Amino acid sequence: MKHRLPALIMALIAVQVICAIVFFVDVMRDAADLGGVGWGLLPEALASLALFVGIAFEAACLAHLLRRKASLERSVGLASSALQGVIENHFDAWKLTASERDVAALMVKGLSISEIAGVRGSAEGTVKAHLNAIYRKADARNRAEVLSHIMDTLIDRPLLSGGERPPAGTRRAVN
Incomplete structure (x- = not known):
């Protein structure tokens, strides 16, 4: 539904444009029949004008939202x-x-040992052996610590009291 929303809104705006044109033409015909826009047609003429202004506003908002969506998608x-x-x-x-x-990338994505084995077409024991090698090389005891090492790099604040960051692959003290 969310992918069709802009098209749905554009279709709604198109229907509103058709209605506004029909309404405006009706006001013009009534004005021609009466020999000018009188007080009786003024509310209809103002309503027709307000409808066109509303359509322009909706179109501008939709265009802004679509530009914002594209910008956010680029940022992501x-x-x-x-x-x-x-x-x-x-x-x-x-x-x-x-x-x-390969195993580490799948682990970071949150796959279980059996899922990693299935994706790689290997035995679970092989995946466990790779995970143990990854933990050893990353100086980590488990997945959470491996992910913590990666996340620490993304945090924009000092992790140690002196403001320095621990070297990659080293454990930090947990309070």
Whole structure:
């Protein structure tokens, strides 16, 4: 539904434009029959004008929202690329093999051991062995600590009292 919403709104605006034109033409015909716009036609003429103004406002709002949506989608794409870069930097620092990188990437995405094994077409024991190698190289005890190392890189505040960050792959004290 959300992907069809802009088209639905544009269709609604088109119907409103048709109605406004019909309404305006009716006011003009009545004015011609009466020999001018009199006090009786003034409310209809103002309503017709207000309808056109409302249509213009709706169209401007829709255009603004569509531009904003496109901008946000670009921002999400950039953030996704940046996050991928951070993850790849950690994998490089930990000197993961190609197989370990694949398993680590799937782990970061939240897949279980059985899901990773299914995606990779390997045994669960192989995935567990890769995960143990990843934990060892990342100086982590479990998935949460691996993800914590990655997330620490994304946090824009000092993690230690002196303001310095711990080197990649090292454990930090948990209070």
